[in-house]
Amino acid sequence: MRFTVLSSGSKANCTFVEAAGKRFLVDCGLSGKQAEERLRSVGIAPESLEAILVTHEHQDHINGVATLSRRYGLPVYANERTMERIKKPRGREIFNTGQDFCVGPVEVTPFSIVHDAVDPVGYVIRAEGFRLCMLTDLGRVTTLVQEHVRGANAIVLESNHDLEMLQSCSYTWELKQRIASAHGHLCNEAAGQLLEEIMHPELFHVVLGHLSENSNTPNLALECANRYLKRCADRAGGLRTLLCGNVYESLPTLELDEPHPAKVLVNA
Ligand SMILES: [Zn+2]
Numbered sequence: 038m039r040f041t042v043l044s045s046g047s048k049a050n051c052t053f054v055e056a057a058g059k060r061f062l063v064d065c066g067l068s069g070k071q072a073e074e075r076l077r078s079v080g081i082a083p084e085s086l087e088a089i090l091v092t093h094e095h096q097d098h099i100n101g102v103a104t105l106s107r108r109y110g111l112p113v114y115a116n117e118r119t120m121e122r123i124k125k126p127r128g129r130e131i132f133n134t135g136q137d138f139c140v141g142p143v144e145v146t147p148f149s150i151v152h153d154a155v156d157p158v159g160y161v162i163r164a165e166g167f168r169l170c171m172l173t174d175l176g177r178v179t180t181l182v183q184e185h186v187r188g189a190n191a192i193v194l195e196s197n198h199d200l201e202m203l204q205s206c207s208y209t210w211e212l213k214q215r216i217a218s219a220h221g222h223l224c225n226e227a228a229g230q231l232l233e234e235i236m237h238p239e240l241f242h243v244v245l246g247h248l249s250e251n252s253n254t255p256n257l258a259l260e261c262a263n264r265y266l267k268r269c270a271d272r273a274g275g276l277r278t279l280l281c282g283n284v285y286e287s288l289p290t291l292e293l294d295e296p297h298p299a300k301v302l303v304n305a
């Protein structure tokens with residue numbers, strides 16, 4: 038299994054996954070054209086995609102979904118209420134939140150998260166004995182979320198804002214309230230706490246995602262995550278990668294089948 042975060046941030050989210058021979062995207066907040074360019078830039082022909090999985094209907098997650106679906110004949114996987122918001126995809130594969138489904142040989146668990154969308158989900162994607170978790174756009178970590186992300190071998194985890202920066206940034210009071218609410222976005226501290234809680238020797242890759250450009254910086258997010266990782270250093274021996282996603286360029290492709298890390302990646 039391997040995955041590439043093509044874009045992550047408040048403006049556009051899109052991750053490429055290849056598992057058990059299947060190639061698909063999780064969300065496509067990039068335009069169709071941008072997504073094609075990013076895919077090609079990491080050596081993936083858009084024509085080789087086979088599906089798109091959608092977490093929720095916010096524009097930064099679905100902007101290019103229908104375009105790519107029609108252009109390449111890709112089925113779109115989403116729950117019913119989310120699917121209603123996607124205009125004319127080529128094929129609709131409706132799942133029930135909380136019930137596993139398969140994309141070919143890949144097993145996917147869509148689990149409920151709290152966020153101001155109609156029926157938002159996180160995903161656990163299982164193939165080849167590995168588990169990749171996609172967990173962004175949630176206001177708080179519930180017990181259900183903890184249960185699902187435990188045992189992840191890789192996670193794309195929201196680290197949206199620094200609480201102090203959010204309070205002092207130029208957003209309106211209403212927007213600040215929305216972001217910090219239980220239905221908004223996860224702050225750096227909450228992401229760090231979750232990491233500390235779920236860390237185990239076979240969690241290999243952590244990508245901090247959905248960073249706000251106005252109320253966070255990659256340095257603050259990484260610093261916070263590292264502070265929590267130090268507290269569980271005895272369980273973090275397998276960690277090879279701690280990166281922050283961004284909306285400007287793809288991150289390196291992260292592999293889940295290499296027994297020995299070629300190098301340790303940490304960006305700033
Ligand atoms: Zn989002």
Ligand SMILES: [Zn+2]
Binds near residue numbers: 095174
């Ligand atoms: Zn959202």
